[in-house]
Amino acid sequence: MQLLTDFTSAILGLILSPLGVVLLLAIVAYLVSMRKATGFYAEHGREVHSLPFYNAAYVTLAVFIPPVLFLIAFSLIAPMIFEMLVKNAYQSHLLTLSDFQKSNFINNVFALSSGNITSKSSALITEASQYLASLKEVGSYIKWGGTIALAVIFGCLAYRSVGPRLRARNRVEIIVKTFLIICSIIAVLTTIGIVLSLVFESLRFFQKVPLSEFLFGMHWSPQTSIRPGQVSAEGSFGAIPLIAGTLLITFIAMLVAGPIGLMSAIYLSDYASPKFRSTAKPVLEILAGIPTVVYGFFAALTIAPLIRGWGESLGLSVASESALAAGLVMGIMIIPLVSSLSDDVINAVPQSMRDGSYGLGATKSETIKQVVLPAALPGIVSAMLLATSRAIGETMIVVMAAGLAANLTINPLEAVTTVTVQIVTLLVGDQEFDSAKTLAAFALGLLLFIITLTLNVIALRVVQKYREQYD
Amino acid sequence: MEVQSIESKKAEQTRQVEQAKKMSPAEETASQPQGPIKMSGKDVSVFYGEKQALFDVNLEILENSVTSLIGPSGCGKSTFLRCLNRMNDVIDICRVSGLITLEGEDIYNPELDVVELRARVGMVFQKPNPFPKSIYDNIAYGPRIHGLTTDRAELDELVESSLKKAGLWEEVKDRLTESGTGLSGGQQQRLCIARAIATRPDVILMDEPCSALDPIATATIEELIDDLRKNYTIVIVTHSMQQAARVSQRTAFFHLGKIIEEGETSQIFTNPRNKKTQDYITGRYG
Ligand SMILES: Nc1ncnc2c1ncn2[C@@H]1O[C@H](COP(=O)(O)OP(=O)(O)OP(=O)(O)O)[C@@H](O)[C@H]1O
Numbered sequence: 001m002q003l004l005t006d007f008t009s010a011i012l013g014l015i016l017s018p019l020g021v022v023l024l025l026a027i028v029a030y031l032v033s034m035r036k037a038t039g040f041y042a043e044h045g046r047e048v049h050s051l052p053f054y055n056a057a058y059v060t061l062a063v064f065i066p067p068v069l070f071l072i073a074f075s076l077i078a079p080m081i082f083e084m085l086v087k088n089a090y091q092s093h094l095l096t097l098s099d100f101q102k103s104n105f106i107n108n109v110f111a112l113s114s115g116n117i118t119s120k121s122s123a124l125i126t127e128a129s130q131y132l133a134s135l136k137e138v139g140s141y142i143k144w145g146g147t148i149a150l151a152v153i154f155g156c157l158a159y160r161s162v163g164p165r166l167r168a169r170n171r172v173e174i175i176v177k178t179f180l181i182i183c184s185i186i187a188v189l190t191t192i193g194i195v196l197s198l199v200f201e202s203l204r205f206f207q208k209v210p211l212s213e214f215l216f217g218m219h220w221s222p223q224t225s226i227r228p229g230q231v232s233a234e235g236s237f238g239a240i241p242l243i244a245g246t247l248l249i250t251f252i253a254m255l256v257a258g259p260i261g262l263m264s265a266i267y268l269s270d271y272a273s274p275k276f277r278s279t280a281k282p283v284l285e286i287l288a289g290i291p292t293v294v295y296g297f298f299a300a301l302t303i304a305p306l307i308r309g310w311g312e313s314l315g316l317s318v319a320s321e322s323a324l325a326a327g328l329v330m331g332i333m334i335i336p337l338v339s340s341l342s343d344d345v346i347n348a349v350p351q352s353m354r355d356g357s358y359g360l361g362a363t364k365s366e367t368i369k370q371v372v373l374p375a376a377l378p379g380i381v382s383a384m385l386l387a388t389s390r391a392i393g394e395t396m397i398v399v400m401a402a403g404l405a406a407n408l409t410i411n412p413l414e415a416v417t418t419v420t421v422q423i424v425t426l427l428v429g430d431q432e433f434d435s436a437k438t439l440a441a442f443a444l445g446l447l448l449f450i451i452t453l454t455l456n457v458i459a460l461r462v463v464q465k466y467r468e469q470y471d
Numbered sequence: 472m473e474v475q476s477i478e479s480k481k482a483e484q485t486r487q488v489e490q491a492k493k494m495s496p497a498e499e500t501a502s503q504p505q506g507p508i509k510m511s512g513k514d515v516s517v518f519y520g521e522k523q524a525l526f527d528v529n530l531e532i533l534e535n536s537v538t539s540l541i542g543p544s545g546c547g548k549s550t551f552l553r554c555l556n557r558m559n560d561v562i563d564i565c566r567v568s569g570l571i572t573l574e575g576e577d578i579y580n581p582e583l584d585v586v587e588l589r590a591r592v593g594m595v596f597q598k599p600n601p602f603p604k605s606i607y608d609n610i611a612y613g614p615r616i617h618g619l620t621t622d623r624a625e626l627d628e629l630v631e632s633s634l635k636k637a638g639l640w641e642e643v644k645d646r647l648t649e650s651g652t653g654l655s656g657g658q659q660q661r662l663c664i665a666r667a668i669a670t671r672p673d674v675i676l677m678d679e680p681c682s683a684l685d686p687i688a689t690a691t692i693e694e695l696i697d698d699l700r701k702n703y704t705i706v707i708v709t710h711s712m713q714q715a716a717r718v719s720q721r722t723a724f725f726h727l728g729k730i731i732e733e734g735e736t737s738q739i740f741t742n743p744r745n746k747k748t749q750d751y752i753t754g755r756y757g
């Protein structure tokens with residue numbers, strides 16, 4: 001019941017907001033212009049440039065888009081203007097405050113005016129918040145007025161232009177295209193933004209720690225000073241042990257996932273009966289859907305003790321968090337990735353090629369070994385590369401099972417640490433934001449990004465070459 | 472120069488067929504010694520799932536002769552051809568009943584090794600399907616699998632002779648290491664024929680081997696088929712009446728999954744017993 005009333009009040013709130021009114025206006029515009037368009041369509045028939053739907057859609061979009069853009073702009077700009085006005089009005093008081101107090105004052109004013117209880121409320125703050133409230137009222141008139149005016153003006157213009165010769169279909173097409181372009185630009189820009197922030201933060205790190213030390217240093221222990229001025233405890237930031245640990249675990253993972261994934265792909269595509277295939281594929285997909293944190297505690301709590309037990313019974317000393325355990329489980333995790341990617345490329349080898357081989361009296365395994373796999377090889381290589389970059393970037397399993405000790409070793413029974421694990425540990429807990437320790441996380445992130453990007457680009461190139469061969 | 476010679480040969484072949492057509496069936500039988508029965512199908516029915524594609528087909532294939540299968544599209548020619556080396560096994564939903572023999576042996580006998588069967592009954596497909604390997608390795612594929620040669624020199628020789636028989640040697644002898652997929656369509660088809668010959672089968676099945684080829688390449692392959700007949704038994708599916716008449720000694724006419732008529736090519740083309748056959752070969756069919 002409570003849920004229902006909440007829901008209705010939310011709907012009411014939406015309808016009574018400017019956006020809701022614009023929606024209603026858009027619906028009205030659609031109905032009205034649809035009537036007009038159907039009317040002249042019935043009259044002129046084939047001579048009409050666009051179908052009624054396009055005319056109506058054009059008017060609807062004209063009613064909808066300008067006010068929505070206005071609303072978005074308003075909600076971005078208005079708070080800034082309010083803040084400026086408040087600051088201007090109380091300039092004399094603000095001048096006496098420090099930067100921190102200034103922002104505190106503004107925050108309190110804003111909080112109070114939107115009805116929140118503030119910690120430190122003074123007479124001045126209350127007064128300022130009342131001033132802000134009056135500003136907001138004016139703002140809301142502008143918001144409503146602007147929205148409705150825009151909707152009506154653009155709606156009327158569009159409605160009047162609707163006629164047999166209006167190229168409404170082309171205009172709607174342009175609007176749709178623009179919308180799609182904006183969406184893809186958002187995606188691209190965010191990616192670029194993330195990469196740029198990685199690069200800039202890393203540059204700040206390299207001002208503190210030289211690039212050569214980071215890339216070639218053999219020692220990783222990012223202790224930073226506890227108190228400011230403790231110069232001695234800056235720690236060392238050599239990434240080699242991390243890279244070595246990452247590669248060791250990735251190598252073990254690929255040793256597991258590569259053969260098993262590939263073989264199961266071969267079995268599924270060429271040997272399995274359709275019935276088995278139709279059950280086994282979904283099961284593999286379930287395996288791909290298990291959250292990595294589950295694999296993580298599986299590795300830490302089941303596999304690691306098991307390996308330790310075996311190792312001890314053979315007289316080997318095994319760390320309780322070993323690269324082997326993490327690598328094995330990570331390998332299991334990427335089996336579905338390898339097998340489904342390889343399955344795709346193996347299936348892409350034309351049946352006629354297999355027939356050719358069978359027709360010469362080759363057995364199934366001869367056909368696969370000598371015809372299918374060579375033909376699918378580029379695709380398989382790229383599948384392996386993609387899986388490798390997935391393994392390199394994997395975090396949860398290694399955080400839980402690989403340990404934190406930055407040992408430079410190739411012994412899979414020892415604990416190692418990886419780039420991703422170190423990023424996590426660098427950033428967990430309270431951090432001073434521009435210490436070398438924190439900035440090191442960005443440098444590691446950039447390093448990781450470059451490695452996986454390179455692998456992915458190579459994989460894509462290989463796939464492209466493969467495509468050229470068959471089309 | 473070469474073009475001319477091929478065309479003149481083609482013209483000659485056409486003349487021969489014309490002559491053959493003039494001869495009565497009786498004369499024809501007398502003039503051409505019939506080989507023993509190499510393969511035979513008795514009451515062969517084929518089902519794709521629920522759908523029956525062949526209905527009690529009976530056909531005998533004689534040794535060292537070319538048998539052509541003709542008939543409208545979808546009538547089951549390829550299906551029958553694929554039964555002869557059990558290529559239908561590859562299709563999950565396909566079921567074959569009846570008796571098919573190779574030299575009197577049932578080829579669907581579970582004891583029999585299908586791999587061995589396919590080595591003896593080779594196949595050339597409608598669409599050229601060279602492996603993405605070098606030209607040399609394409610030809611050497613069968614011999615290597617079946618261990619037909621003992622050393623490299625012998626294999627080289629086999630590759631060369633197979634390519635020569637398929638009339639491709641002159642064109643590719645300088646680029647044996649290049650990929651087979653880089654050849655032209657007609658060259659690829661001849662490569663596939665050479666590949667089939669290199670395995671030294673007894674019987675070669677060809678499913679519309681010339682459907683993608685220009686007249687000159689077609690003439691080369693028809694010549695080749697005529698040559699191969701001396702040593703091999705050949706079954707060919709074709710949509711070209713002229714081709715069937717030119718290259719084959721025996722013809723079977725398929726219609727809706729049944730054999731309507733089969734016999735001497737000259738008889739089928741000059742004096743068909745069935746109305747449907749006559750309509751089809753004279754082009755009056757649908
Ligand atoms: N793999 C398959 N699955 C299901 N049905 C099939 C399959 N192959 C062939 N058929 C069916 O069997 C019938 C005979 O097909 P077939 O390929 O033997 O014809 P065809 O005589 O070779 O025709 P064309 O001259 O067009 O090659 C057709 O009706 C076809 O639809």
Ligand SMILES: [Mg+2]
Nearest residue numbers: 548549550678
């Ligand atoms: Mg066919």
